[in-house]
Amino acid sequence: MSTCADRPETPRSDSRPGMLLALALAVLGYQLNATMLSPALPDVMHRLHTTSGLVGLSQTLFFLFAAIGQVTLARLSDYRGRKPMMLLGCFLVIAGDIACAAAPDIGVFLVGRVLQGFSAALFTLAFLTLDDTLSAKGFGRAAGIITAVNGGFAGVDAVFGGWLADTVGFRGIFLAGLVVSVAGTLAVYRTVPATPPTAKGRMDWRGTSLLAIGLTGVLIGLAQGESWGWLSVPTAICVLGGLASLVAFALAGRGARDTVIDTKLLVSRRAWPLLATTVLTLAGAFGALTLTVPLFTQDPQAGYGMSATHSALLFATPAQAIGVIGAPLAGILGPRIGWRRSVVLGSAGSLIAFVVAVPFMTHQWVFAAALAVLGITYNGLSITALNGLAVLSSPDDQKGALPGLNGACFGIGASLGTALASALITVAASGGAHGADRYGPALWASCGLLAVAMVTTVAIKAVPKGAAQPDGGRVAVPAMRG
Incomplete structure (x- = not known):
């Protein structure tokens, strides 16, 4: 594989506030399309005179192309530079916002959602840009902030999306996102440095x-x-x-000169345990938090019979709010104790939270308190450290490969967790399960997935040690050799 070993070194610093704000705005522009729209989906169906199946397809396409975009744009940035790919991602968000806001029918709306989904690579590109320009300490702090932004505003964005849908309709959500995306695009253009490509050759x-x-x-x-x-x-x-x-x-990919991701890297302990941990962690936690818990807490026969708003405020918002604090703390902790140890702590903490929560699922306040802990362990430590470790574990000649594939694994894990939870709930209900037993198998399955994630977490190889760099602790990651 060809490299850019002779490329000029980008000056590093502990802090670039203007650049960090620009990256946060760019990521937020994408993220609002993921979080604000959920409560407005019925309005989309009503105003575009379409079916629930096609509206559901729009969500499927959004997350599908998010996975594809993560892999494609992240790796392409190795050859074309981070800034051009970030600007492309920003333009895709803007085009998608315009298409969805002005959509006369569901067909145009679907095109807009595809464009928005492809721009999910902005999150990975932001991490890669931070890695190119900041010292180890600066990277950790900034990575935590970007992760917090990517998680939304403590659930407020979803509530705001519902309010917009109730007052001006779903189009208002995309117009609000458009304003943020335009601001983010201008900020990226003005403040993000044009770092040189990290690899030579052609995209595979x-x-x-x-x-x-x-x-x-x-x-x-x-x-x-x-x-x-x-x-x-x-x-x-x-x-x-x-x-x-x-x-x-x-x-x-075997023997290919410029492959998307080197097979030797993929089968090494730098990559496969990390990717497996990402899939399993998302499958366990995401499936429970976005499907099983809302259904259980709103079920009047088997659960607590809460309203959607009450359920969100008690069982979703606390973890999201704590995550806004937990992610930056995880970013500070990562460089100090090691990113691999941060992943281990996050996996262990999330597993313990579920081990407490599931047996006490009928005890409302114990259940809520245990799930709130996920704001530190899952939303904070795990998500931040998994992304940070993916960037720092990549060889210098293919920096975008592992982070892009790891980003795609977030989507795979989320889809797997949701599908498994839905299937187990359906089977339990059709089998005549009563009360909390309808949802118990799905929650125990989530707990089991997190237990397996704990095993794969331990198998992750720490970031390779190399020659110290003059930026205060960063190390060069060697390429894979046969």
């Missing part, structure tokens, strides 16, 4: 295509399996076809 478009097809098949199969039937022909075609494409991607 064959490998990228195989990886995109594989991710598409797996994610669509997981997202639609419940409605199509898990043993149906369409589900089997998507999942098995996607897995076959991923195998072909791995085989095609």
Whole structure:
């Protein structure tokens, strides 16, 4: 694999406030399209005279292309530079906001959601930009702030989205996001330095295509399996076809000069345990927090019978609010104790929180308190450290490869967790389970996934030690050698 070992070194510093604000605005512009729209989906269906299935498809496409965009733009930034790819991502968000705000029908709306989803790479590109320009201490602090922004504003953004939907309609959400995205684009253009590419050669478009097809098949199969039937022909075609494409991607990468991600890296303990931990952590925590817990707490027969607002305020907002503080703290902690140790602490803390929460799911305040701890362990430590470790574990000649693939694994894990939870709840209900037993199997499955994540976390190899750099502690990560 060709490298850019002779590229000029970018001056590093502990702090770049203007650049950090620009990156935060760019990431927020994307994130608002993920969090603010959820309560407005019924309004979309009403105003565009469409079906719940097509509205659901818009969400599936958004998260699907988020996974593809993470891999493609992050790796392409190695060859073209971070800033050009960030600006491309910003323009995609703007185009998507305009398309969705002005959509006369569901077709145009779907196109807008695809464009917005592809721009999810802004989060990974922000991490890569921080890695290119900041010292170890500065990277940790800034990474925590970006993670906090990417998690939303402590649930306030979702509440604001619901208010906009109730007053001016769903189009107001995209107009609000458009304002943030335009501001972020201008700020990126003015304040983000144009760092040189980190790799020479050409983008591996064959490998990228195989990886995109594989991710598409797996994610669509997981997202639609419940409605199509898990043993149906369409589900089997998507999942098995996607897995076959991923195998072909791995085989095609052997011996290739400029592959999307080096196979040697992929099978090393730098990568596969990290990717597995990301998938399992998201599958366990995300599936529970976004599906099982809301359904259980709002169920008048089997759960607490709360309203949607009451449930969100008691069981979602506390973890999100704590995460706004927890993520920056995790960013400070990472460089001091090591990013791998931060991942281990996050996994262990999340597992303990679920071990306490699930047996006491019928005790409202114990259940709520245990889930609130996830603001530190899951929203704070795990998410920040997994992203930070992916960046710092990548060899210098393919910096965008592992972070991009790790970003895609967030989507895979979220889809897997949601699909598994939905299936277990359905099976329990059809089997005649009563009360909390309808939701207990799904929560115990989440706990089990986090337990397996704890195992893969321990298998992660620490960031390789190299020659110290003159920026206060950063190290060069060597390329994989045969």
